[in-house]
Every structure is written in structure tokens, then in C-alpha cells.
Amino acid sequence: MTKTFRIGGVHPAPNKTASREIELLPLPIIAYVPLLQHKGAPAQAVVSRGEHVDRGQIIAKNASFVSAGIHSPITGTVKAIEAVVMPDGRPSTAIVIESTEQEHLADSTSRSEYWQALSNKTETCASAGAEDIRKSIIEAGIVGLGGATFPSHVKLTIKEGERPEVLIINGCECEPYLMADDVLMTNYPSQVIAGAELMLKAGGIARAVIAIEDNKPEAIAAIRANLGSNTNISLQVVKTKYPQGGEKQLIEAVTGRRIPSGELPLAVGATVNNVATAFAIWQAVACGQPLIERLITVSGNIPETERRNYIAAIGTRLSAIPATLPARSRVVIGGPMMGRSAVTLEAPIVKGMSGMVVLEDKAKRPAMACVRCGACIEACPMGLEPYLISTYGRLRMWDEARAAGVADCIECGSCSWSCPSSRPILEYISIAKKRIKKLS
Amino acid sequence: MNQAKLIFESAPHVHSGRTTTGAMYHVLIALLPAICCAIYFFGFPAVGVLATSVAACVATEWAITRFMLGRPTTVFDGSAILTGVLLALNLPSNLPLWMVVSGAIVAIGIAKMAFGGLGCNIFNPALVGRVFLLISFPVAMTSWPVPFDTDGITGPTILGLEKLGQLDPATLDMTRMLRGDIGGSMGEVSAIALIIGFVYLLITKVIKWHIPVCVVAGLALVDICCGWPPVADILSGGLLLGAIFMATDYVSSPVTTKGMIVYGLAIGIITAVIRRWGIYPEGMSFAILIMNGFTPLINQYMKPKRFSTRRKELAV
Numbered sequence: 032m033t034k035t036f037r038i039g040g041v042h043p044a045p046n047k048t049a050s051r052e053i054e055l056l057p058l059p060i061i062a063y064v065p066l067l068q069h070k071g072a073p074a075q076a077v078v079s080r081g082e083h084v085d086r087g088q089i090i091a092k093n094a095s096f097v098s099a100g101i102h103s104p105i106t107g108t109v110k111a112i113e114a115v116v117m118p119d120g121r122p123s124t125a126i127v128i129e130s131t132e133q134e135h136l137a138d139s140t141s142r143s144e145y146w147q148a149l150s151n152k153t154e155t156c157a158s159a160g161a162e163d164i165r166k167s168i169i170e171a172g173i174v175g176l177g178g179a180t181f182p183s184h185v186k187l188t189i190k191e192g193e194r195p196e197v198l199i200i201n202g203c204e205c206e207p208y209l210m211a212d213d214v215l216m217t218n219y220p221s222q223v224i225a226g227a228e229l230m231l232k233a234g235g236i237a238r239a240v241i242a243i244e245d246n247k248p249e250a251i252a253a254i255r256a257n258l259g260s261n262t263n264i265s266l267q268v269v270k271t272k273y274p275q276g277g278e279k280q281l282i283e284a285v286t287g288r289r290i291p292s293g294e295l296p297l298a299v300g301a302t303v304n305n306v307a308t309a310f311a312i313w314q315a316v317a318c319g320q321p322l323i324e325r326l327i328t329v330s331g332n333i334p335e336t337e338r339r340n341y342i343a344a345i346g347t348r349l350s351a352i353p354a355t356l357p358a359r360s361r362v363v364i365g366g367p368m369m370g371r372s373a374v375t376l377e378a379p380i381v382k383g384m385s386g387m388v389v390l391e392d393k394a395k396r397p398a399m400a401c402v403r404c405g406a407c408i409e410a411c412p413m414g415l416e417p418y419l420i421s422t423y424g425r426l427r428m429w430d431e432a433r434a435a436g437v438a439d440c441i442e443c444g445s446c447s448w449s450c451p452s453s454r455p456i457l458e459y460i461s462i463a464k465k466r467i468k469k470l471s
Numbered sequence: 472m473n474q475a476k477l478i479f480e481s482a483p484h485v486h487s488g489r490t491t492t493g494a495m496y497h498v499l500i501a502l503l504p505a506i507c508c509a510i511y512f513f514g515f516p517a518v519g520v521l522a523t524s525v526a527a528c529v530a531t532e533w534a535i536t537r538f539m540l541g542r543p544t545t546v547f548d549g550s551a552i553l554t555g556v557l558l559a560l561n562l563p564s565n566l567p568l569w570m571v572v573s574g575a576i577v578a579i580g581i582a583k584m585a586f587g588g589l590g591c592n593i594f595n596p597a598l599v600g601r602v603f604l605l606i607s608f609p610v611a612m613t614s615w616p617v618p619f620d621t622d623g624i625t626g627p628t629i630l631g632l633e634k635l636g637q638l639d640p641a642t643l644d645m646t647r648m649l650r651g652d653i654g655g656s657m658g659e660v661s662a663i664a665l666i667i668g669f670v671y672l673l674i675t676k677v678i679k680w681h682i683p684v685c686v687v688a689g690l691a692l693v694d695i696c697c698g699w700p701p702v703a704d705i706l707s708g709g710l711l712l713g714a715i716f717m718a719t720d721y722v723s724s725p726v727t728t729k730g731m732i733v734y735g736l737a738i739g740i741i742t743a744v745i746r747r748w749g750i751y752p753e754g755m756s757f758a759i760l761i762m763n764g765f766t767p768l769i770n771q772y773m774k775p776k777r778f779s780t781r782r783k784e785l786a787v
Contacts, residue, residue, distance in 0.1 A: 038778050043485055120479075207485060279778065292779035349472070356475035367484040374479055376472060390485070392478040399491050399548060400590030403770075405726040406489070414777040416726070439779050444483030451489040452590075458481050 033245055035270035036280035039412040041445045043273055043368065045246060046207045049330045049338035051214050055146060056327075058138055060130055062104050062346030063115050063379040064090065065123035069174040070181045071097035076126055082109045086138050087321050090126050093169065099182045099382075100172035101126070102321040104344035106134040118349065118364040118378040119371045125379065128346070145320070146342065150218070154317040155225045164233040164316055171315035172322050172382075177201055177276070177305030178365055180383035183312065186302060187234040196300035198239040199285050200227050200309055202254075203269060203276030205244060206366025208388045211326040212306050214340045216243065216250035219310060220257040222317075226309030227264050229316050234302070239264045240285050241306070246271040273368060274443040278303045280412055292439055307385070328386035331367075332357055343380050349387060350376040357391040368444045399452035407446035407456055413439045417446035417456045424459035429470060432463040440464055494677050494721075495549030501671040502556055502716065504664035509657035512618040513564035517657050523568045525555030527575030535584045550589050554578055557597035557716060560658025561709065561756070562604070565616045565625070570608055574600040594763045595723045598713075598756050605756070615654040628654045630708040634752040648706040659709035669715045678719045681731040682738075686714035689739020697747070710742065713755035723763040730766075730773035738762050 067073040074091035084090055084103040091101035107130030115125040130138065159167075165184050174180040189195070200223070204212040216223055227239045243251050245268050254266050269275050269284050279290050281303060288299035296302055307326060314320040323345055330338040333354045341352070349362065356362070363370040364378075367388050407417035415436050423432035437460060446456040509517045532551040536544045545551075558578055562571060578600030586592040605612045614625040629648075632638040647653055651661025658665075672678045687705055694701035705711070718724060718738055725734050738758045745754025 038776065041487070043487070283778075289778060289780070292777075352472060354472050356473055358475055359478055360475045361478050361480055361484055363482075363484050367482070369482050370484065371482060372479050372484065373477065376477070388484070392476075392480070395480075396490070400588065402491055402590045402721040403726050404491070404494070404721040408726055408775050411775070412778065414775045416775060418726070436777060436779075439777065442482075448483045448485065449487050449489070451487075451491045451494055453486065453490070455481070457483070461481075 033268050033270050034284045035272055035275065036283045036412060038414045039410050039445065040272040040274065040280075041410045041449055042271075043207045043448060045271075046330070047210050047213070047246075048335070049208070049210050049328050049340055051210070051217065051249070051340070053214055053218055053326065053340050053342060055143060056341040056343040056347060056352065058105050058135060058142065058344050059347045059351055060135055061110070062107075062128045062344065063125045063348065064101055064104065064128065064346040065115060065117055065125040065379060065381060066091050066101060067117070067121070067123040068101065068180060068345070068382040069099040070179065071095065071099070073123065074098060074101045076112055076124075078109050078126065080109055080111060083107070084109060084128060086141070087323055089170075089172075089321070090128075093172075093182070097182055097185050099174050100170065102172055102323050103128055104323040104346045105130045106138050107131070116375050116378050117381060118373050118384055120374045145318075149222070149318070152317065153221045153225070155228060156316045159229065159232070159316055161233050161235060164229050164312070167315045167319075168233065168312055171311070171320065173308065173311045173315060174322070174382050175305055176307035176311060176325060176382065176385070178369075178383050178385060183304070183308055186304065187230060189234050193297055195234070195236055195297055195302040197286060198227070198230055198234065198236045199281060199301055199303045200239055200241040200306055201276055201281055201303050202241055202243040202247075202250060202306040203281060204247070205271070205273045205276040206368055206370075208330040209328045209366045209386045210330070211328045211340055211385055213247045213250050215310055215326050216247070216306055217253045220253035222313045223306050223309050224254065224257055224261065224264060225317070226311070226313035229312050230304060230309060231263060236302070237263065240267045241265070242267045242269050242281055242285055244269055244271040244275055273445065274412055274441070277412065277441055277443055279441065292436070322382060325382065325384075327380065327384060328388075329354060330386065331363070331389035332391040333389050345380055345382060347380045348376065349373060349378055349380065352387060354387070354389055356389055359392040361390045361392050363388040363390060368448065369442065396453045398454045401452055401454055404451060406449040406451060410445040410449040412443060412445060413441060415439060417460060420463060421446075421454065421456040421459040424463035429463065429466055433467050437463045437467060492547070492549045495553050497672065497675050497677045498553055498716065499549065499556060501668035501677075502560070502658070504667045505560060505658045505661060505712070506556070508651050508661040508664045509560065509564070512652055512660060513616055513657060516616070517564040519568060520562055520564055520566060520571055520657065521556065521559040523571045524559035524562070524575050525552055527572045528552070528555035528558065528579050531576050531579040532584065535580060536588075540584075545589060548589060551579060554583070554596045554600075558600045560712060561597060561601040561656050563612065563615050564657050565614070566604070566611055570604060570611060574604040577603040590722055592722055593766070594760050595717055595720050598717055598760055602756050602760065615656070617654060618652040618660070626654045628708065628752065629703065630746060630752040643703050645702065645706070648703065653707070655707070656709060659712040662706045662711055665711040665715055672715070679728065679731065681728055682719045682724060682735040683714040685732050685735025686710070686718055686739040686742070689736040690743045691739070693740055693743035704743070704746070708746070708753040709755045713759055714738070718759050718762075723766055725766050725769040725773060727770070727773050727775050730769040733773060734762050734766065734769055737765070
């Protein structure tokens, strides 16, 4: 039976029109690898200028427990360690690596061989113990690939008595345009399932549920066919409704339990990880492959032949992606509901980037007065009153905003999406949210 | 990748495409059957009242934004036109045009712009205009032209007769009440035309069903409890016009579904009470305006159900 969350939600046009083929985005000659690609402390560089590095070699170590190591996506020489602008606009120190032509060719060959071999590789690594798996995850620098980029080993290091009852593997991909998770599950179903097994073992969790929205029949069929007689992993088809892939919404859809305000998923015995994370963990354990590449969707108002799903190396500049941009573009990193628009195309692809959606920037409709039509209330998946909180934010009424539950807001953007007066509802809510966090 | 101007904007980057102006024009389209009926039944004077009301509303809003507020004009958002049409549909077709103009000035000037314009008014502007006219010119506002009449004959409405105790229930013709060739204000007479508009508004998702249905239910409830036949009550006296097009005004009605139900039921009950025990034969306008005043209070207490309960609440 198809399940869903109960409050609010919207149905933005899906626009999932990219080609379902997975293609390799050519490796860059120069890679810009930021040290802050995860939640927590920035990684510490362990290479210096002029040093030679191999593809997959660790170039920055995790600085603390909540941090993640960084690996070189190409073979080459460290040219510089300098500041770059990340796709989300934040600055970060990055290690710049340049490869020679021979190194580039050799890398490209071994890379395509690796991916060719991967489809047929189905090791389940049943012999690996929990400690080994966690070690592999740390060594591979794996973080949550759904966009949250929380270091995965932290999530799977579980204290006794705090063990979640269920691991939810998030394959909803409710954002419009994005298809990376969909094609990943379609093309590598057994690997995703094996990754989920590894996560269960690492966390000592009893069962896993792979949740997929019902608009992805290929992925559902592939996962179902590969689950076989697996008893501790099951498939849950969920309704296509935004934000179905939101952590709180998905937990409610799958388990029927709602996370109390300000609490973590553990409060209701659940933990959520993205399908791409499960796949990366399987690659780390089964192939010893660190997280140096990921699947991204390139889509939007670009020619149809350029709407593709790529395996892209971390550190590749956005400008290297084949895309014919409209004259005035919003280059959205991630999905169009929650993603941020890039300020520069020189920004590198990072671990948390699930796609690049190019949208033609049309003249913005001027915001009209709020007529209290209630569309935002209807849309809000947290049961808040966005029009009211937004007004509190605009008028700097922080206490009222707090009482109205601004801290519960997941910033999914459903309110602004549905507002017929085109008011920047979420912008004012975000301001109030940040302000209140600062005050408390 | 080619060169392009990158625009930095905050999320979300896509939009549903619905607009407030679009909603206004949808309501105007939904009113077309009622407008056509008004013109069909009451002829040329109806056109005059409609045109005058719309022109006066738009002109008032334009003049106030232009000369008093110094803001860019808001007459193109459709709301002034809608107020003009709704005001006209609440008037008898033989009302002197200068009265129509004064009603329009009160509706837009006092009920809407004095409060700050669209989104800020507490009371439904068209109804304020109508009630202003009803109180100021009670005779002109209650002499209803007979449909298809060209000689200036006026007659009472069904509710008017009932108030005077002169209504013979046996003479009630439901078909005529549905069709609309009965006495009454321009827009209220044809129940069928109004219901077509209601269906259109539901299909285009401009309004939800709760307010209109609850208004009718509230009225029917009182009627049934007191042993009065509810059907004639529902089909007469602007109840449907008010329930479908006036009580559902976004700005002056509650925001949550729960609130809409309370608001709708209260309007229906108050209308029935005024009709039976008040001095006016009709009570719809007053009932809506009274509940408009309660809307902020309803919004305060009828909050949507939150996703997350707080820990403390769980422990209790």
C-alpha cells in the first residue's frame, strides 16, 4: 500500500525529463577540492604544494569525530591550497590538483573500467564486521549524499540503548527535475541493497525500509526484483508528494510516527539515509573506493540533449558541465524547491550536490499584498501558519515567531511555491529562524 | 558551458503559477451567469447599475492610490472590479445611479482603502457599500423591480412578504426561484446561475466548499429546529450570492478549514435569526459583516494542527 505524510504538501510539476542513461562526465584536468564538504569541522589538508597525489588518495583527514576525510578525484600534483567559492556561495579552502595529459588519460581509462566492472559486481561483503564497515566509511570520507552531508560514520556509531528500530533508505527524490537517485536505483539496485545491508550491520539495526515515490516505476521494479528473499530489508512505495523525502515526513509516512519538536529521528526509533549514501558505502566496503565521484542530474531550461545524469568527479568546476544556458539563468545547485542558486560557475562540484538545474530567470512578479487565502497553511507540511510567521519575521517580532513554531520549519519552500501573491514567505521565515537560533 | 548572466535568488526557484489577480478574474468569470441573468431579467437598467458601480469603484481606488497615497495604482489587480460587480449585484436594478456611485465610494474609499487597501480591510467592501445604502436609502433599496418589467413596477421579495406575514407558502414556485424570475437584487435572484458559479470556483480551486456549504447548513439547521421549510429560505434573499461570493472573500474570512466551518455555520445561523426575529427581512449582509469582525478572533483560536507536539506536551 502506498503511504504518505498527512499534513500539507504540494505537487510541483515533476519535469523529470533528463535522459535515463548514466554517463561519465569527463575528469577535470584541474580539480578544486574544498575541505568543507560536510557538516562539522573542515577536513585538515595532509598534502602540501608540489606533492604528487594519486586518484583516490587521501588529501585531507577528518579534523574531529564529526568531520569527513577528502580524497583526490584525479592523479596529479598539488598546485595550490587556496580559497574557492563553493556552489552554495560559502567560501572554503580547497586543494587544487592538476594532472598531466598522461595522468589524465590513465585516470580516465581506469575510471571507465571501474564503472564498467561495477554493474556486474555484486559482493555483499557478508564477512565484514560492524567495526570494519564503520572504518571503511570513515576512510572513504562518506557523508549524507541527499544534501545534508552529515558524516555517515557518526550516524552509524550508535550508543547502547539508543539503537533505532528502523533504517529508512530515502529514495523518494521528491524535488522536481532531479533523477540521480532514480537512475541509481534502476541501474545499481543490488548494490544499493547491499549498501543498506552494510549500514544495518554497522549500526546494529534490525531492519531497513527502502522508500521510493510512486512516480519511479523503473526504480521500484529494479529494487523489488533484487530484494529476493531478503527478510530484513523491505520496499515501501510512497505517494508522489513534495516534500515526501523530507526526513520528518518520510519517517511519518513509513512508520506513522512523528518526531517531536526539536528532537532527532532517534526519538521515534528511526534513522534516515539517502540511497546514494548506501551506494557509496557499498563502493567503499566492496571496492575500497573513496567518495570521489557521485551521480548528479543536469537538467532544466537547457536543450533536451544536455539534460543528463552524470557520474561526476568531486572538484570538477560547474563550467565544465555541458549546458547551454539561457541569457539570464538561475543555476540551481540541488532541486529547485530547496536548492541555492550558484553565484559563480567556477564553483566545484561537492559531495552534497545532487544536481544542477538551470532555470531561465523570468522577470519576477512583484509581490502583492497577502490576502490571507490560506494557500500556505494548506501547503505547510509542518502544520504551521507561514503567512503569520513570515509577517513576524518581516516586523522583527522574534518572540511571536518563536511561539508560532518557526523552529519547526523545515524550509521546504512549499509556502512560497503556493503563494498566489508571490510573497517571499520563506525568506522572512528563514530570517526569523536564524535570528532565533542566534538569540537562544 | 556558455557565458550567461547568473541571477542569485533564494529558494524556491519554481512557483505554482497561481496568482491573486488570477483568482479575482476567476471569481468574475464565475459571476458571469449571475450577471447574464441580471441583464436578462432586469434589462438595460441592470447594465447601467453594473457599469456605474464598476467604474465608480475603479475610479475611487485609482484616485486614492494616485492622489492620497502616492502609490502605484492597484486597480489592475482585479479586486476593485470585483467589488464593483458584487456591489451592483447586491442592489436593485432601478437604484438611482448617484446612489450607486456613493455606495461604491463608501465600499472602496472607507471599507477598503482607509484600512490600507487589498489585504488590510476587515470587512467585505461590497457589503459595507450595500449596508451603507440600505441604511441611508431604505426605500430605494427595498423597492424591487419585477422581472421583465419595463414600466417601473416594483414588487416585494419573498422574504419581504414573509416578514409582513403575507406569504402564502402554497404560492412558492421552486422552479421560478431556481431560474430567478422573482423579485430581488440583481444578482441574487437566480439560484442556478449562482450554483454554476460555485461549481466553477470549486473546479478552479479558487475557494473551498466549506464556507458556502456551512452557511447553508447553519441556516437550514435553525430552520429545521424551528419547523420552517428551509428550501425557500436558502433559495431567496441573497443567501447563495452571499455564501458563495461574499462570505468566501479571502481577506475577510478565516484562513483555516476549521475556522471556515465555524465562520460559515455562524453566518447561516445569524442570517436565520435576523430573518425571523430581526426588523429586516434579509440578514445575509449583516451576518457576513458581523462574522467578518470575528475573523481575527477565529484565526487566533482555530490554528492548524501542528506536525510536532512538543516534548513537554508528550510527557503530560
